[in-house]
Amino acid sequence: xxxxxxxxxxxxxxxxxxxxxxNTALDTTGVQWIINPWDELALTRAxxxxxxxxxxxxxxxxxxxxLADAEPTIRKALxxxxxxxIRINSQATDAYDVARQIAEAVNNEGYDLILCGIESSxxxxxxxxxxxxxxxxxxxxxxxxxxxxxxxxxxxxxEIDGGKETLSVTAPFLAVVQxxxxxxxxxPSMRGIMxxxxxxxxxxxxxxxxxLVEHIxxxxxxxxxxxxxVAEDNVRELVQLLHTEAKVI
Amino acid sequence: xxxxFTEEQRMIQQAARxxxxxxxxxxxxxxxxxxxxxxxxVKNLRELGFFGMMVSPAYGxxxxxxxxxxxxxxxxxxxxxxxxxxxxxxxxxxxGGIEKFxxxxxxxxxxxxxxSGEKIGAFLLSEPEAGSDASRQKTLAEDKGDHYLLNxxxxxxxxxxxxxxxxxxxxxxxxxxxxxxxxxIIDKDSPGISLGPHEDKMGMRxxxxxxxxxxxVKVPKENRIGEDGFGFKFxxxxxxxxxxxxxxxxxxxxxxxxxxxxxYAQERKAFGKLLIDHQAxxxxxxxxxxxxxxxxxxxxxxxxxxxxxxxxxxxxxMAKQYAADIAMEVxxxxxxxxxxxxxxxxxxxxxxxxDAKVTQIYxxxxxxxxIVISRGLVKG
Numbered sequence: 055x056x057x058x059x060x061x062x063x064x065x066x067x068x069x070x071x072x073x074x075x076x077n078t079a080l081d082t083t084g085v086q087w088i089i090n091p092w093d094e095l096a097l098t099r100a101x102x103x104x105x106x107x108x109x110x111x112x113x114x115x116x117x118x119x120x121l122a123d124a125e126p127t128i129r130k131a132l133x134x135x136x137x138x139x140i141r142i143n144s145q146a147t148d149a150y151d152v153a154r155q156i157a158e159a160v161n162n163e164g165y166d167l168i169l170c171g172i173e174s175s176x177x178x179x180x181x182x183x184x185x186x187x188x189x190x191x192x193x194x195x196x197x198x199x200x201x202x203x204x205x206x207x208x209x210x211x212x213e214i215d216g217g218k219e220t221l222s223v224t225a226p227f228l229a230v231v232q233x234x235x236x237x238x239x240x241x242p243s244m245r246g247i248m249x250x251x252x253x254x255x256x257x258x259x260x261x262x263x264x265x266l267v268e269h270i271x272x273x274x275x276x277x278x279x280x281x282x283x284v285a286e287d288n289v290r291e292l293v294q295l296l297h298t299e300a301k302v303i
Numbered sequence: 304x305x306x307x308f309t310e311e312q313r314m315i316q317q318a319a320r321x322x323x324x325x326x327x328x329x330x331x332x333x334x335x336x337x338x339x340x341x342x343x344x345v346k347n348l349r350e351l352g353f354f355g356m357m358v359s360p361a362y363g364x365x366x367x368x369x370x371x372x373x374x375x376x377x378x379x380x381x382x383x384x385x386x387x388x389x390x391x392x393x394x395x396x397x398x399g400g401i402e403k404f405x406x407x408x409x410x411x412x413x414x415x416x417x418x419s420g421e422k423i424g425a426f427l428l429s430e431p432e433a434g435s436d437a438s439r440q441k442t443l444a445e446d447k448g449d450h451y452l453l454n455x456x457x458x459x460x461x462x463x464x465x466x467x468x469x470x471x472x473x474x475x476x477x478x479x480x481x482x483x484x485x486x487x488i489i490d491k492d493s494p495g496i497s498l499g500p501h502e503d504k505m506g507m508r509x510x511x512x513x514x515x516x517x518x519x520v521k522v523p524k525e526n527r528i529g530e531d532g533f534g535f536k537f538x539x540x541x542x543x544x545x546x547x548x549x550x551x552x553x554x555x556x557x558x559x560x561x562x563x564x565x566x567y568a569q570e571r572k573a574f575g576k577l578l579i580d581h582q583a584x585x586x587x588x589x590x591x592x593x594x595x596x597x598x599x600x601x602x603x604x605x606x607x608x609x610x611x612x613x614x615x616x617x618x619x620x621m622a623k624q625y626a627a628d629i630a631m632e633v634x635x636x637x638x639x640x641x642x643x644x645x646x647x648x649x650x651x652x653x654x655x656x657x658d659a660k661v662t663q664i665y666x667x668x669x670x671x672x673x674i675v676i677s678r679g680l681v682k683g
Contacts (some may be wrong), residue, residue, distance in 0.1 A: 125308050133314055148502045241321050244352030244365040 092171025355418025397424020
């Protein structure tokens, strides 16, 4: 069995966000790039499955849509333990484009399970997974918090309103994974790091794709109001502040 | 001139940082208080490959460069300097000594054990009456034909209990002075070796430091490193390498204290404003940051020279002396910035201050470094 991880190359979560070109684009100067945290957890789970005796998982591949500057992030995934990687040589424009490029690249490649993080930590669209499954005409399962495999069948746990449901799914299918899929990302071993460059990283050219989204403007959230401390026994002042300043009561 | 790190170096740094911040931080205060060796973490450190960082892959190591090794030691030492010294001694002195100067038999026998971390290495040079004055070795290694017979005592040996491969320096020909000294690889379970009690130290408390007594310990001839009488030169050469790692460790201690102080200064208020908004504190942080940056650059320069195959003895002494001295200064200021909180264990900086002190003492005191540096100046 083969597992594919769709991976996004995103700014480190502690990045101080700045915009350029009249607030229409992210200023990437000095930005550290990382594996999208949800995708990193998906990769972790895939590697755990591969290591489980009898799981039948033989290979874990990562795929990303991005230019050559995304390769350090791809090699981090190889260092962590992915067997090989595919980079679609294109600057990702929108979710439709990313999904289409990935679907074109992996159609007929025989992946049994495709894992996508629930969202990328930069654009938070949560769309790519569902779109890929549509393009490939395979089932998709959303909000997945657990994937196990038993004699060729995958058992999925997913979050539903007020509880969880367990499903049995036959490959091939796509799972959009979220919290719980793995406890924490793996730290790459030193050997993994040194070997990352020796693992296959296939670069393929993109198909022509229609750009459906144009970014008109970005803006930062308003800065947080200063915290006011009220003495614990001064309920009167607290109520007054909530009424006159915060205007919530 | 290029200050850019390789992709691998950055990944090594991040991996070490993640491990330290996720794992080593857990119970680091408890380990210090109880003077407890980090056995729980050694297993994971082994699996991640931190015990054979610079050993060639041919002997089961990772084959990383010295710069990457220094980055890892710095990251560990920001959180737990005892792990820093464990890995520095093991990687640079034990693994490094055998790989650089050992013969094929020694490399094939010991390096796979050491590189996997199955066995931990220790370096036995200091004696009760031979610290900085390392040439006055009293431990005797008598040549008995097919073996050497060792008698004597070694002091302040890091990893003496957890370690089992002892790189030991001893005197074979007292009449020849330092030219009569030899270096040996000794298995700790050899009959006649006994340990003193765990030293109750000021800092670096979870490093297991003991004295080691040799009583008629038989060491096979094949375990001598290098030619007869090579031991003193071996020790000096190894310390040149070892000092880079200790400088990285001291830099890490200082950097850890700076990080904690910067965070604290942005949270704690005094006289109605944040500490960072008081120039007296802001300037302290600026001074600390300059010192840490200088220190790191000296470490990388020494490591880089070694990686380039150039001579690095002066650079490693400069890095070690500077890093150790500023580690003491920066950690002392960190305690000052934290005020009363800095003086209690919960805030970590008092431990970093205690840990910093020994970096001015071991692997050559700051004064010894100045001797090396000034002699180097004269030699040109």
